[in-house]
Amino acid sequence: MGMPVTLEVLGEEVRATKAIEGAFDYFEEVDQKFSTYKEESEISRINRGELASEDESPEMKEIFRLSEETKKQTNGYFDIRRPDGKYDPSGIVKGWAIRNAAWIIKNLGFEDFYVDAGGDIQVSGKNAKGEKWSVGIRDPRNQIQIVKTVYLSGGGIATSGTYIRGQHIYDPKDPSREFHKVLSLTVVGPDIYEADRFATAAFAMDEEGIKFIEGLEGFEGYQIGENGVATMTSGFERYTNA
Amino acid sequence: MFLAVFLFETKERGGLYNIYMKKFFYGAGIVLLSAFYVIFTRSANTSAVSAPDTAGNPSTDTNTANTPGTTSAGLDTTKPNPKPTPTPTPVAGGKYKDGSYTGSVADAYYGPLEVKAVISGGKIADVQFLQYPSDRQTSIGINTEAMPYLKTEAIAAQSANVNIVSGATQTSLAFRESLAAALAQAK
Numbered sequence: 001m002g003m004p005v006t007l008e009v010l011g012e013e014v015r016a017t018k019a020i021e022g023a024f025d026y027f028e029e030v031d032q033k034f035s036t037y038k039e040e041s042e043i044s045r046i047n048r049g050e051l052a053s054e055d056e057s058p059e060m061k062e063i064f065r066l067s068e069e070t071k072k073q074t075n076g077y078f079d080i081r082r083p084d085g086k087y088d089p090s091g092i093v094k095g096w097a098i099r100n101a102a103w104i105i106k107n108l109g110f111e112d113f114y115v116d117a118g119g120d121i122q123v124s125g126k127n128a129k130g131e132k133w134s135v136g137i138r139d140p141r142n143q144i145q146i147v148k149t150v151y152l153s154g155g156g157i158a159t160s161g162t163y164i165r166g167q168h169i170y171d172p173k174d175p176s177r178e179f180h181k182v183l184s185l186t187v188v189g190p191d192i193y194e195a196d197r198f199a200t201a202a203f204a205m206d207e208e209g210i211k212f213i214e215g216l217e218g219f220e221g222y223q224i225g226e227n228g229v230a231t232m233t234s235g236f237e238r239y240t241n242a
Numbered sequence: 243m244f245l246a247v248f249l250f251e252t253k254e255r256g257g258l259y260n261i262y263m264k265k266f267f268y269g270a271g272i273v274l275l276s277a278f279y280v281i282f283t284r285s286a287n288t289s290a291v292s293a294p295d296t297a298g299n300p301s302t303d304t305n306t307a308n309t310p311g312t313t314s315a316g317l318d319t320t321k322p323n324p325k326p327t328p329t330p331t332p333v334a335g336g337k338y339k340d341g342s343y344t345g346s347v348a349d350a351y352y353g354p355l356e357v358k359a360v361i362s363g364g365k366i367a368d369v370q371f372l373q374y375p376s377d378r379q380t381s382i383g384i385n386t387e388a389m390p391y392l393k394t395e396a397i398a399a400q401s402a403n404v405n406i407v408s409g410a411t412q413t414s415l416a417f418r419e420s421l422a423a424a425l426a427q428a429k
Binding site: 006008114116119120121123127133134135136137138139140143144145146147148149157158159161184186210211214224228229230231232233234236237 | 391392393394395396397398399400401402403404405406407408409
């Protein structure tokens with residue numbers, strides 16, 4: 001996926017190290033299968049028409065099924081099919097993979113940890129100080145700056161934005177539309193898979209995205225506009241106290 | 243008790259992947275706290291998602307006034323109901339005050355119904371449908387009026403002393419450098 005993966009697991013060193021290595025192995029497998037940057041990945045082969053749908057791996061079938069479900073739930077604003085007809089499931093694979101990696105760690109008996117892949121994070125439990133994990137939201141105009149901090153002891157947080165890779169987000173209903181008004185949209189939800197897919201869909205709705213998040217039970221959002229003004233959902237501030 | 247942090251980064255250079263890991267170890271006499279929030283249950287996943295489809299799925303609503311057209315339904319939400327927009331107030335002569343007024347979202351069974359009345363010269367000059375019932379598969383009416391309960395604030399730099407950072411995919415230094423180089427050529 002070409003993005004940094006960071007894990008922190010609290011616990012006895014040897015076991016924690018094993019858990020982390022297990023999670024990294026899993027991310028490597030996911031990358032081999034789903035990376036559109038890898039010529040021999042399963043998704044690249046599908047996009048070249050080299051793989052029949054019945055021969056797809058169970059994980060690939062699951063991702064396509066989940067993508068279709070998300071597309072319906074977002075009225076088409078989430079769509080892994082690009083305008084050129086090729087599939088790019090990265091908007092859902094990332095959150096799905098992070099959640100699975102977190103399950104791996106959880107099943108090994110760890111309660112306090114986080115899994116961060118490219119700025120999308122699943123947290124569990126508390127940090128080393130026994131406090132909620134503090135998560136800073138990056139200023140889309142100045143990456144080294146934090147403009148908001150949320151405090152979580154579980155759940156997922158995902159941020160969609162255009163400011164790093166350029167216009168890699170598009171509106172499936174109008175692929176030529178350029179995005180200007182919203183620089184980033186952060187979604188906090190019960191788990192990172194959910195937060196990620198809805199952040200992706202909501203971002204494609206431009207300024208309306210935050211309203212979509214407002215309408216979702218259990219999700220909160222923080223949308224940063226190009227004018228430096230942020231719009232947050234009505235319950236977002238439950239996360240802004242340590 | 244130790245905590246281990248691995249920084250794992252794959253960098254693509256001409257199709258080859260260089261993988262490096264950094265290890266940071268912290269010695270700490272920290273008691274492991276047991277989690278009080280279980281997040282990895284299937285039931286939590288399925289119950290948390292509330293799809294915004296509206297047709298045939300009127301949300302149960304505690305604000306059911308008997309006034310026609312003021313029950314709030316449609317967009318599935320358990321948030322507090324939006325502040326009702328003011329209804330046109332009659333002025334002398336039984337006419338309405340000029341302005342635009344948006345009715346509450348009403349459940350028209352097949353989907354949400356929301357109308358906006360434009361009063362001009364004391365009379366209804368225009369009625370617009372902001373949301374109207376449509377087929378189950380395609381109905382989603384995003385209210386384009388400002389939602390009064392969304393809060394805005396100017397963003398400002400805050401302390402960077404946080405455990406984790408969330409942002410759109412972090413770019414590598416190489417990307418930034420190459421971008422700067424390309425821009426320099428473009429000058």
